Amino acid sequence: MSPSVVTTESSHDVITDGNDSAAALLTVDAIDVHYGPIQALRAVSLTIGSGERVALVGANGAGKTTTLRAISGLLAPTRGRITFDGEPIGGMAANKVVQRGIAHLPEGRELFFGLSVEENLRAGFWSQRRAGRAYKSQRDQVMDHFPILRERAHQAAGTLSGGEQQMLGVARALMSNPRLLIVDELSLGLAPKIVSQLFDILAEINRAGTAVLIVEQFVHMALANTDRAAVLAKGEVVLAGPSRDLLADPQLIATYLGEQAPKPDEPPRRPSRRAPKRTSNRT
Amino acid sequence: MPHVLRDLLINVVLTVPLVGAYTMFALGLVFIYRASKVLNLAHGAMAMLPAYIAYALASTFGAIGATLVALLAGGLLGVVVEIVVVRRLRSASATSQTVGTVGVLGLLIALAARQWGTTPVQGVSLFPRHTFRVGNALLQLGDIGTLVVALIAAAVFIALFRFTDLGLAMRCAADNRRAARLMGIDPDRTTSMAWCFAGLLAALGGIMLGASTNLHPYTLSLQVLPAFVAALIGGLESIGGAVVGAVVVGLTLGLVPSFGQIGKQVGAPQLALAALAFVVMSLRGNRFSVADMAGA
Numbered sequence: 001m002s003p004s005v006v007t008t009e010s011s012h013d014v015i016t017d018g019n020d021s022a023a024a025l026l027t028v029d030a031i032d033v034h035y036g037p038i039q040a041l042r043a044v045s046l047t048i049g050s051g052e053r054v055a056l057v058g059a060n061g062a063g064k065t066t067t068l069r070a071i072s073g074l075l076a077p078t079r080g081r082i083t084f085d086g087e088p089i090g091g092m093a094a095n096k097v098v099q100r101g102i103a104h105l106p107e108g109r110e111l112f113f114g115l116s117v118e119e120n121l122r123a124g125f126w127s128q129r130r131a132g133r134a135y136k137s138q139r140d141q142v143m144d145h146f147p148i149l150r151e152r153a154h155q156a157a158g159t160l161s162g163g164e165q166q167m168l169g170v171a172r173a174l175m176s177n178p179r180l181l182i183v184d185e186l187s188l189g190l191a192p193k194i195v196s197q198l199f200d201i202l203a204e205i206n207r208a209g210t211a212v213l214i215v216e217q218f219v220h221m222a223l224a225n226t227d228r229a230a231v232l233a234k235g236e237v238v239l240a241g242p243s244r245d246l247l248a249d250p251q252l253i254a255t256y257l258g259e260q261a262p263k264p265d266e267p268p269r270r271p272s273r274r275a276p277k278r279t280s281n282r283t
Numbered sequence: 284m285p286h287v288l289r290d291l292l293i294n295v296v297l298t299v300p301l302v303g304a305y306t307m308f309a310l311g312l313v314f315i316y317r318a319s320k321v322l323n324l325a326h327g328a329m330a331m332l333p334a335y336i337a338y339a340l341a342s343t344f345g346a347i348g349a350t351l352v353a354l355l356a357g358g359l360l361g362v363v364v365e366i367v368v369v370r371r372l373r374s375a376s377a378t379s380q381t382v383g384t385v386g387v388l389g390l391l392i393a394l395a396a397r398q399w400g401t402t403p404v405q406g407v408s409l410f411p412r413h414t415f416r417v418g419n420a421l422l423q424l425g426d427i428g429t430l431v432v433a434l435i436a437a438a439v440f441i442a443l444f445r446f447t448d449l450g451l452a453m454r455c456a457a458d459n460r461r462a463a464r465l466m467g468i469d470p471d472r473t474t475s476m477a478w479c480f481a482g483l484l485a486a487l488g489g490i491m492l493g494a495s496t497n498l499h500p501y502t503l504s505l506q507v508l509p510a511f512v513a514a515l516i517g518g519l520e521s522i523g524g525a526v527v528g529a530v531v532v533g534l535t536l537g538l539v540p541s542f543g544q545i546g547k548q549v550g551a552p553q554l555a556l557a558a559l560a561f562v563v564m565s566l567r568g569n570r571f572s573v574a575d576m577a578g579a
Contacts, residue, residue, distance in 0.1 A: 072465060094464040103465075110462040112455050123455045127467030129448060176467070 025050045025211050026071065026102075026180055031080030031090065033063075033070050040066045042235045043080065048180065053202075053212045055222040055243060058232035058256065064215040065107055067232065068182050071213075072104035073097035084180070098127045103178035107185045107215075109169040113158030117149055120157050120168055124175030133177065142174045145201050163194035170201065180211045187218055199225050223247040231256050290541045293418040298537030300495040301509075303429035305529035306437060307488035308510030311481030313517065313525045314440075317457040318477030319369055320377050325384040327507035328391035329364065329482055330489030333357035334498055335399050337407045337490050346407050354486050361482020362475050369478075370471070388504065395500040403502070406493025429491040436484060437526050444522065453477060457520075509536060512560045518567065535559055 026048040033041040041063045048054050056064045069075040071082060073094035082090035089097055094104075103124075112120050121142070125135050143150050146167045152160060157168055166186065173181055183202070187195040195218075203225065206212050216222035223229055223243040231239035231246070233256045239246070246253060308326060315323045323329070337346075337353035344352060364387050372380040410425040444450035456463040456470035457477075463470050485507075493503060513532040517524020539552040546552075 074461065074464065093469075094461075095467045095469050098465060098467045106462070106465065110459055110465075112458040112462060114458050115451075115454060119451060119454075122451055123463070123466045123468070126448075126452065126455075172466075 023049060025052070025085060026213075027081075027083045028067070028071065029081040029083070031067075031070055031077035031082060033066050033075055034078045040235055041070070041077075044232070044235070044237055045080075046230055046237070046240075048211050048213055050179070051206065051209050051211050052228065053206055053226040054214070055226040055229040056213065056215045056232060057219050057222050057229060057253070062232040063235040064232055065184055066235075068104060068106075068184050068213070068215060071097075072102055072182060074104075074106075095127075098176055098178075101177075101179040102182065103173035103176045103180070104182040105169045105173045105184065105186075107188060109165050111157040111165055111168055111172070114156060116154050116156055117160070117168055118153045120172050121175050124172035127176045138175060138177065142171050145174075145204060146171050162189050163191070163198075166190060166194075166198060167201075170198065170205075174205065174210075178210060180213060181205065182213045184215045185217060186214060187216060187221065195221070219253055220247070287541070289418055291538065293420040294537045294541045295534065296417045296422055297420055298533040299422065300426035300429045300492070301536060302530055302533035303426075303431075303433035304488045304492040304495075304506075305510045305513050305533055306430075306433040306526055307484045307491075308507045309513035309517065309525035309529045310437060310440060310522060311484040311488075312510060312514040313520060313522055314477040314481045314484075316514070316519045318453065318474040319365070319373075319380065321369055321380045321384065322511070323364075323384050323481070324381060325364060325387035325391065326481075326485055326510070327504035328388045328395075329357065329360055330485040330492070330507055331498075331500060331503040332360065332391050332395055332489075333482075333486035334406050334489035334493035334503060335395050335500075338404060338493070338498055339399070341407045346409055349407055350409055350490055353490060354483055357486025357489075358479045358483040361478035361480070361485070364482075365475050365478035370474075392500045392504055399498075399500070401500060403497040403499040406496075406498045407490060408494035409491070410494075423495060425491065425494050429495060432487065432491065433529075434526075436487065437522070440480065440484075441522055449473075449476065509533075509556060512556055515560060516563050531559070532556060 024047040026046070028044060028046040030043040030045050031041060032039060032043065044063065044067055046054070046056070046067070056067060058064050066075065070077050070090075073089065073092050073096065076091040080090065081088060084097075084100055084102060087100070089100060089102075092100075098104075112123060115123070121139055122135065125133075125138060128138065129135070148164060149168060149171055152164065157165065160168060166188075170181075170183070170186075173183075181202075186198050186202070190198070199221065202212055202214075212226075214222060214226065223246055226243045228241065229243045229246050230237050231253065238256055239252060308330065311329075312323060312326055315321060315326075333353040333356050336356050337349045340349035340352055343349070364384070368383045368387055369380050372383045408425050410423070410428040413424040415422045415424070444454060452463070452468045453473045453476060455466060455468055456473040460470040463473070488507075489503060492506060496503075496506075509532045510529065513528035514525050516528035516531055517526070535555050536552045539546045539555045
């Protein structure tokens with residue numbers, strides 16, 4: 001086992017890795033989440049520093065999406081605290097959380113499919129419309145990352161290709177000028193070439209100062225594109241540490257994900273080979 | 284002009300007030316369906332009660348003042364029904380919510396019958412009682428007024444949905460409530476707004492229909508039913524479709540009596556309407572697409 005990888009028996013430990021928790025942008029502190037009587041998360045903790053890239057990995061049903069939803073306010077934790085920029089946001093409604101600077105791109109994109117590309121971007125700007133920012137300059141800034149969306153501005157979002165839809169999802173999230181961008185399954189249903197293009201765009205966005213939290217089924221890709229990572233299993237954080245250390249120790253991941261992690265030089269797998277249950281409308 | 288054609292023309296002219304009222308009702312049904320995915324079966328009662336309010340207040344505030352108060356009451360009634368009944372049932376199925384609106388229908392009819400009795404009365408008219416002669420038929424100025432007001436209302440709401448921030452928020456919430464929340468939009472608020480607008484339009488339609496026919500707790504509440512067919516023809520989610528549907532339904536009800544002895548029989552127009560609804564639904568199948576909303 002690599003010495004720098006932190007295994008957390010109690011799972012109550014907050015991942016710090018030298019990040020001073022006072023400087024943390026987001027702190028998730030021992031949260032539980034229930035769906036009715038079913039407990040989905042057990043004392044999950046996580047911190048994200050300003051401008052940091054963090055991955056959350058784990059098998060299907062481990063609680064990755066639930067964790068993201070608790071952070072963005074779509075679900076309320078039944079226990080524990082979430083603070084963003086020093087302010088408590090646990091249990092706050094999602095429409096308030098986005099105003100604090102957290103943008104969440106949900107799994108399956110959840111665009112406004114009946115609305116045009118431009119209208120989706122206007123919707124993304126909704127939380128900023130009274131913040132004194134100009135819509136047009138924000139849109140032009142965001143569109144610089146996605147030239148193709150400029151050409152599609154008046155097309156209904158539902159008529160875009162899968163890759164373009166995901167680009168619009170990211171663009172819409174960026175319209176709220178977030179300090180933390182949460183992305184759930186960026187690669188879902190997309191061809192590898194488009195996925196790596198999207199990861200390049202995320203890196204660009206991150207270089208401009210936005211912290212990024214990703215959930216990703218392709219573990220190798222998630223670790224290669226982040227600074228730190230946490231592994232979830234059955235609703236608990238079982239492993240956390242610098243991404244490159246986790247990447248160097250494929251056995252560790254294999255233990256918790258129930259599959260063999262790819263060697264670093266191996267190209268990312270196509271969805272159909274390892275995850276046949278995923279939707280496969282690849283483009 | 285041949286007899287048949289002249290009859291036809293007269294009957295078309297006589298559908299004018301119906302088309303206007305159905306447009307306003309169908310628009311409201313569409314707003315509500317888009318926002319709540321509920322068929323508001325209380326819509327007729329939500330038209331009838333404000334019409335009575337206008338009637339009751341007319342001697343105090345005058346026709347225009349009473350109408351304005353009744354319109355506000357209609358908007359408020361929409362919000363109250365949404366918050367008190369529909370929102371509470373949101374975790375239940377859309378069917379349960381629809382049944383909830385039936386309860387509201389019964390309650391409002393009972394309230395009106397208790398307060399104003401069940402003898403028909405003449406509703407408040409916003410327009411002078413001036414009549415035109417079209418062939419053998421008489422058309423009131425108010426009938427034309429109803430159609431004009433309805434078309435203006437439709438244009439105003441189409442513009443509101445297309446060009447304002449509020450309209451964008453309402454369309455987003457109708458398309459995907461969770462995604463709307465993630466954008467900072469409060470979908471509960473936009474849903475209440477949709478019910479408010481629907482209540483306002485129902486009140487306007489009810490007042491105008493009460494003036495061109497008369498006011499009765501049951502009759503006026505049931506006169507809204509063809510508007511359901513109109514909304515259905517338009518695809519339930521399309522504003523433009525609701526207007527087209529209202530014209531089709533109004534013409535069907537008005538024109539059937541021109542077609543010989545069969546057309547003149549009691550219930551023939553209604554039967555034609557039912558057949559029309561059946562044909563449209565079979566042709567559309569499940570294609571009540573969200574894409575309709577893009578065209579709003």
